[in-house]
Each structure stands twice: as C-alpha cells, then as structure tokens.
Amino acid sequence: MQKSLHIDPGKCTGCLQCELACSFENENVFNPAKSRIKVFRFHDIGRMVPYTCTQCDEAWCMKACPVEAITTDAATGAKVVSDALCVGCKVCTIACPFGTVNYNASTGKVMKCDLCGGDPECAKACPTQAITYVDANWTGLDRMRDWAAKTDSGARASA
Amino acid sequence: MQHVIVGAGPAGVVAAETLRKGDPKAKITLIGGEPEPPYSRMAIPYLLDGNIAEEGTYLRKGAKHYDALGIQYVHGRAESVAPAEGKLKLEGGDQVPFDRLLVATGARPIQPRVPGIDRPGIHGCWTLADAREIAKLSKSGSNIVLVGAGFIGCIIMEALASRGGNLTVVEMEDRMLARMMDATGGAMMRRWCENKKIRVLTGRKVVGVEADAKGPGDKAVALDNGEKLNAHLVVLAVGVRSNVEFLKGSGVKIDHGIVVNDQMQSSVANIYAAGDVAEGPDFSTGGHMVHAIQPTAVDHGRIAALNMLGKTAHYKGSLIMNVLDTVGLISSSFGKWEGTKGGESSAAVDNDRYRYLRLEFDGDHLIGALGIGMTEHVGVLRGLIQTKTALGDWKRKLLADPHRVMEAYVARSQV
Numbered sequence A: 001m002q003k004s005l006h007i008d009p010g011k012c013t014g015c016l017q018c019e020l021a022c023s024f025e026n027e028n029v030f031n032p033a034k035s036r037i038k039v040f041r042f043h044d045i046g047r048m049v050p051y052t053c054t055q056c057d058e059a060w061c062m063k064a065c066p067v068e069a070i071t072t073d074a075a076t077g078a079k080v081v082s083d084a085l086c087v088g089c090k091v092c093t094i095a096c097p098f099g100t101v102n103y104n105a106s107t108g109k110v111m112k113c114d115l116c117g118g119d120p121e122c123a124k125a126c127p128t129q130a131i132t133y134v135d136a137n138w139t140g141l142d143r144m145r146d147w148a149a150k151t152d153s154g155a156r157a158s159a
Numbered sequence B: 001m002q003h004v005i006v007g008a009g010p011a012g013v014v015a016a017e018t019l020r021k022g023d024p025k026a027k028i029t030l031i032g033g034e035p036e037p038p039y040s041r042m043a044i045p046y047l048l049d050g051n052i053a054e055e056g057t058y059l060r061k062g063a064k065h066y067d068a069l070g071i072q073y074v075h076g077r078a079e080s081v082a083p084a085e086g087k088l089k090l091e092g093g094d095q096v097p098f099d100r101l102l103v104a105t106g107a108r109p110i111q112p113r114v115p116g117i118d119r120p121g122i123h124g125c126w127t128l129a130d131a132r133e134i135a136k137l138s139k140s141g142s143n144i145v146l147v148g149a150g151f152i153g154c155i156i157m158e159a160l161a162s163r164g165g166n167l168t169v170v171e172m173e174d175r176m177l178a179r180m181m182d183a184t185g186g187a188m189m190r191r192w193c194e195n196k197k198i199r200v201l202t203g204r205k206v207v208g209v210e211a212d213a214k215g216p217g218d219k220a221v222a223l224d225n226g227e228k229l230n231a232h233l234v235v236l237a238v239g240v241r242s243n244v245e246f247l248k249g250s251g252v253k254i255d256h257g258i259v260v261n262d263q264m265q266s267s268v269a270n271i272y273a274a275g276d277v278a279e280g281p282d283f284s285t286g287g288h289m290v291h292a293i294q295p296t297a298v299d300h301g302r303i304a305a306l307n308m309l310g311k312t313a314h315y316k317g318s319l320i321m322n323v324l325d326t327v328g329l330i331s332s333s334f335g336k337w338e339g340t341k342g343g344e345s346s347a348a349v350d351n352d353r354y355r356y357l358r359l360e361f362d363g364d365h366l367i368g369a370l371g372i373g374m375t376e377h378v379g380v381l382r383g384l385i386q387t388k389t390a391l392g393d394w395k396r397k398l399l400a401d402p403h404r405v406m407e408a409y410v411a412r413s414q415v
C-alpha cells in the first residue's frame, strides 16, 4: 500500500517545524524559503494551511519535462526530480497547476517534494499531527483531486 | 492496427508511448526527420551553455527505450501522403502503409528575405545540427548578432552570451518579447540585458548581410538605419513556419498549421496532428491557434493518441504559457495577459529589484498573468486560469496586491 502525506489544516499551529525540517533535509539549511512544504497563514480566519505536492496522477510536471528528469519513484509513488538530468528550463514550474514545483536559482534546478524517499521529515517534525504519512486511500486529498480534474486540459478518455 | 507517426519531437514521442500503453498489439512506427535519437529542442540552450552533453537533450534516456516498447523508430523525411490508400511516401521512395497517421512534424525557423542571408555562418537555433555550428562559431571574444528578441531569441541569449561573445540583438518590434510581455515588462527586460553588456536594438530591421574584410568568415549585418554590425556568427530567431509541405494534395486543411478538431483530428479522418504543426483548440479564445510550446506538444500528443486508439478524448484547449530565463532574469506569461474588454487588472512593479507581476481578471476569475522575477508557486497562475476558480472576496485582495496570488489559491481551494 502506497502512502501519502495527509494534511489536516485544523491541527496546524503555524510553528513552521515542517518547513525547517524540509529545508534541512533537502538543502542542508534551516531556511523556510528553501522548504518544499509551505504553511500559509490566514490570520483573519485564524487558519494555517500546510501545503505541498500531492504526487498527483496527472503529473503535469513529469509529462512536460523535456529531458525525462522527473520520474515516478516505484516504491513511494513520488514524482522525483533528478538533479543530474534537470537542465533548469522551468517548464514544469508553469505546468504544475498547484504551484508546487519551484525553481532554485542557487542550484539552477527545480525542486519539489519527493516524500524524502518514503520517510517524510515534515511529518516527523510536526508536533500536532497536522501532517501525517498514512495509507494513500486515507488521505482525503479530494479537494486537490477535484482541482486536478478541473485543470485537466484533456478530458480523460472514455473507453 | 498500423499507427504511423511522422515527427519524433515531444508530440510524436508522447503519442507513440500513449498508443503503446493503450494497445499492446498495434504496430507503431515513429519516423524522425533528423539523424539523432528523439530529442528536445528546448534543451538546446543548455547544450550550448555547456550544462549538458548532446545526450542530455534526448527525450528518453534509455538507449533501448523505443525497442523495449515495440515502437519502431526509423529515420526518414515524409514527401507525400495518399490518405485514401493509407500510404505515406518518404523521400527516396519508400512507402509506409498506415491505418492512422499522426503528423507531428513541428516547424522550422524562417529566414528574413534579404540579400546575403544564405552566407556561411548564419544559422537558426533549432536543431542539434544548428547547435553544433553555433558552438563552433561562437568563440570567446567573437562578435555575434542575434536577429529576433522574441521567445526563442530571449531564451538562447544566455547561451550565446555565456560562450563569451559580444552579443548584439536586433529586433524589428519596438520592444523585446513583443508577444509575451507588455511595455513595462519589455523595458525591464531590456534594461536587464543592457546591464549584462548585451546591445539591444529595437525597432530595427536587418536589410542585408554583406562580406566584411575585418576577419576571415566575418560578415557585416546591414540595418535599416544604415548601421553595419560586424559579426562572425549570425543567429536567426525571427519566427517559424509549420512543416506541412508534404501534405500538399492530401486534402488536409491547413491554415497557420494543420487545423484539428478537439480530438486532434484533421479534416481527413485518418490523419491527426499534434504539437507545433497543429492549429488546435485554444483555451482562452475558444478558437484555433498554433501554440508552439512544449506543454501543448505533450498534451496534443497524448490526446491525439487516445483518439487514434478509438477512445474518445475531447481536448479542452491549450493555455498559452511561457517561462523563460533571459541571461538570468526569469519571466513568465499566461493566457490573456493583455486583458479583456470590461475586465479588471492589477500590477505591481519594482524596477529596482526587477520584479513585476500583472494579473488580468474577467468578472470573478483570472484570465491572464505576466511575471518577472517570480520563481515561487508560478504554476498556480495556470491553475487559477484554467480552472476558472471563482475568487470571491480574494479578487479585491488581489486587485490591491497581486503578489498574494498563491494565498488566494490556497484559500479558495484548500480552506
């Protein structure tokens, strides 16, 4: 059973431990600006929303890549960027309708969540279980899936 | 079933793979017009700036990728098509039978019609063969003239500049990137390029290329104001034309490209088209347009293949969008960035930091955007436009501060 990140905004306190853990794991710095998960704060309604890639099936980033630098990790299902193959053309950053692939000017490559190879640091760092790593069919990513379906530029084929 | 795909760029390759996935038994032939394995033109700038070797431009990395999928990859140039007989004729005389044909032959750069344009050392930047010539001629300290500061011109500027040449750019329009940037953005780009020691001439036409005795192989590029620019290498990026000549007499309807319906089918039932060569449905206008970009080529290839398989897939239309890196300045544009009648817009300009963001709204949703210096969450602009997300009270907030666009998306979709 593949797992995915389950995000429950109602439990998020906005402590940013996830951003720090992510940037340290992936970029060796404690710098939220380099994190692949971002917490959005809506003060007026008192809501915090951690947000990152859902490893969607449509995988616009992967399909748009001109040099096969983004592939699916067979074990985790994550769409993973190969730094060795990425040329930094950024076409995936505009193809992803969720805005979860970013260009990193200091490396000249793009970066996105890769589920840390199956042991996501953000989930481990989260003190309130707002981010958990659970069986995929429990994640309730429906809102994002709806959004994905709406963006799909080609209707899925009917047989 | 015998599927033939002519053209082995991203549209052709994705179509071949989609066909194989949907039909393990079909015979699939992929015909490429160039000697290399299928490659990606848009990786050429990174080859020129030394970031990758030629193999790095290949669309698929495994040497046996096509064999393993049972896709027959052959080299050849299409010469003519007889749809009724289901035959594609190649240069040299070979006939390839097909039940369904996908035309994915892309486009090629056009040459300005001026005297001397066929002199040696004048190249498009379109194929790997072009890239090899450009690499040979763009030595450190040599003078390079780039004709055209559109999308492709601006993308290859970095590669040309990084090779150590002295670069002059000549653009006929009154600004850089006339078709994907407004005056504010174009001026910002220009200032950036000039700070990088690139000479930018706008509103200028090349009227001829003459010999120049300054150095062996040197040319003098003559401009419409009488100025002559010494150049060892001239690179042309003034636009492209669809590769459709071989369809003459086939009955396939052609406008700017091959006109296709929302199933990527041409006016001839057993012929489909995809990618740069196709004039397909346009998301923003509901009409038909050639959108010569990688994401559209890939979408087209997939949709065409599904329909060739007999599965009915309707295309909702491509959204024109671009992202480019012009000697380090990143810009992007999406959809109707010039806005629409009766629409509203918001913009934030920071000239000192080279940042710009312009949003265009129609009623309660986003229809277009321009960005300079934006590298975080850019894709959400596509998402908001293509899903026609109702912005509600976030529209007011975005009119006040367009930079809150990612927040607007999260708020409207996740909260």
Ligand SMILES: Cc1cc2nc3c(=O)[nH]c(=O)nc-3n(C[C@H](O)[C@H](O)[C@H](O)COP(=O)(O)OP(=O)(O)OC[C@H]3O[C@@H](n4cnc5c(N)ncnc54)[C@H](O)[C@@H]3O)c2cc1C
Residues within 6 Å of the ligand: A089, A091, B006, B007, B008, B009, B010, B011, B012, B031, B032, B033, B034, B040, B041, B042, B043, B044, B045, B076, B077, B078, B079, B104, B105, B106, B107, B125, B126, B127, B152, B155, B156, B243, B246, B274, B275, B276, B277, B292, B293, B294, B295, B297, B322, B323, B324
């Ligand atoms: C330098 C450069 C930079 C670019 N940068 C970007 C970018 O940053 N973002 C972006 O979205 N797009 C970019 N593009 C555009 C992008 O590369 C194209 O949109 C894309 O390649 C289109 O794919 P395609 O499969 O339709 O056609 P192509 O990739 O052009 O492939 C066409 C294929 O058809 C073959 N062919 C042509 N005529 C015949 C014939 N008569 N018989 C047989 N075969 C034939 C060719 O050999 C080739 O194999 C760039 C292009 C260039 C040149």
